[in-house]
Amino acid sequence: MAVRPPLTVCLVDMSWPGYQSLGLGYVRAYAQEDRRLKGRVGFTTLALSSTDDPWWVAYQVLELQPDVVGFAVTCWNARAVYDTCGIIARARCEATIVLGGPEVGPIAEDILRDFDCVDIVVRGEGEETFSDVLDAILRERPIWKVEGVSARRESRVVSADDRAPIAHLDSLPSPYLTGVLTPHQGSAYIESYRGCPHSCGYCYEGKGVARVRSFGMERVAAEVEHLVTVHGLTQFSFIDPVFNLTSGRLEEIIAIVEPYALRGVRLHTIEVDIERIDHASADLLRRAGVVSVETGPQTIGTSALAACKRAFDPERFSAGVQACVSQGIRVECDLIVGLPGDTTEDFLAGLDFALKQDPGTIQFSTLHVLPGTDLWERAREYGLVFNPAPPHEIIATRDMSFGDLRRAEILGTALTRHYRARIASEGGTSA
């Protein structure tokens, strides 16, 4: 008969269907390797989805009778997570509910005030903080003192000091190499660095940390080899905010991936700075087995570009797209409707620009004003009216009314449907 450890932890993955939470994988892998916790904490991960019924999710969690329940929260699953937490807390009030992730970290104290079912919010990177929380629970020490945590001290919501970003990423055990994560639906995501050199106003990719910190190439190589040789993956992706961060780094990664590409392994939907791709780097991407890249421009309106702190050079952008297309790499051009400063005419001009690139895919989305982003902080200044509840869709801007935005959404969606419907779209680019 299995002995129940002193502390049992249930991590609940409520990612969008078809995805899995890399963040929860990191958190668990780190905690499992933490000497303080070895033999004292048992972990279970429930792989569910954001579309699962919260009552059914709560049932599965409660059947495990966990002492601690953890969720990674994004704007996409937040409502489902909050509903689930409310049910769990009322059914098993002794369970400690911990939330982390980009949706809750930047507004941790608000979350604790708004949801009495939530006990702890982890701010920023979760690996060290979550392990320290578990250690504090085991030692019966005050959790509100743990760096990077917001929690209740008696009836007050308090926040401990911020935790410094993890300096040496290689100190984090790999969720794949430790066996915590396995490929999901035939694919997997690798992170080769954290942080982002850009500071786009609508984005939290940099997680508030502009400085780029990298995993060692040996670690990246080991993860790739593990995924391909142990799990037999034939495709995966990098979730790096900018895959072609520097040409030197790009060459290093290509050197790792190219041997697998020669065996048919493919990289899909990696995010690139398209304006920095020339024929040489497009050739590198092809050699790495890249079949599709994702890029902006998000907008081509000068006011919105300035408000979002984005640079845009149409000639370099076009050259980058053509370089990729000429190598057989499908390009996904992303556009956002509802950015501050954009008018209906800017929106139409953006669609027209994207069409003229004939990139292969045009992806069109509505602005979500996300916690922790510059637009969230400066929404009033920019005249952005958005839904305070997740996923925080834009409702109106100074330049586009509610009706303008909804019309733009439908027009954009219709246009992308017409664009996709072409002979060459099945299994290749439109080139």
Add this chain to the structure above:
Amino acid sequence: MIRFAQVDIGSNTAVPCALCATQAETPVFRPSEEISADVDSACRGWRSPPGPNVLFAGAEPFLHPHLPVLISGARSAGAQRIGVRTDGRALAQGDNARGSISAGVRLYEFVFLGGDAVAHDRLTAAPGSFQLALSGLGALRVAAERLGSEIALRGRVPVCVHNVRELPEVCAVLAREQCATIQLDLAPGLDVHSALPWLIAGAETGMVNGSWVAISGIEPSLLGSHALHATDPISLDGEVS
């Protein structure tokens, strides 16, 4: 927006309103060689992406004796998108839906006049045509899914005095049938001011049901806050978008 070169394969069956029309009933088709030459010319001269794109119109394409040859020729000429303007009836029959997708058609523009069988059949003077067109739309969706092909459905509504009050119902039907766009094409001579409330009602009905409604043949400023509806994601050579 996405430009198509409209190539007329014939004349006299553009599905006009039977109550307005003075056209002959029998379609007149152009010789295949002429049509193919037009397609070649359009594709060769294509300069601005995305494209080349070709729409066969002017007469019911599924009545043309050499439609497969014309489609095959358009593919050979390099067309990225091949479209047909149809009354949809033929697509409900035999293997036309699957066969046309397999051949390379990716845009299907359905001409609708009424929002239900009574109105549509009366205006087309073709009993049963509404139900057959809906069956054609359904057959296309099923065939596209089975073939794994991405097709785009589009409604085209020639608007005249006889169907202007039908527009909300027509747009609702076409949106329900998953048309990405619906074009309301105003007949010359239609009193735009009296039609305006119905045009906007049609546009809003499409909107709330997820289809974009484009209104052509009207000064955008007349549409006020709905001026964006003068924008059509599809533009045809020789037409105003």
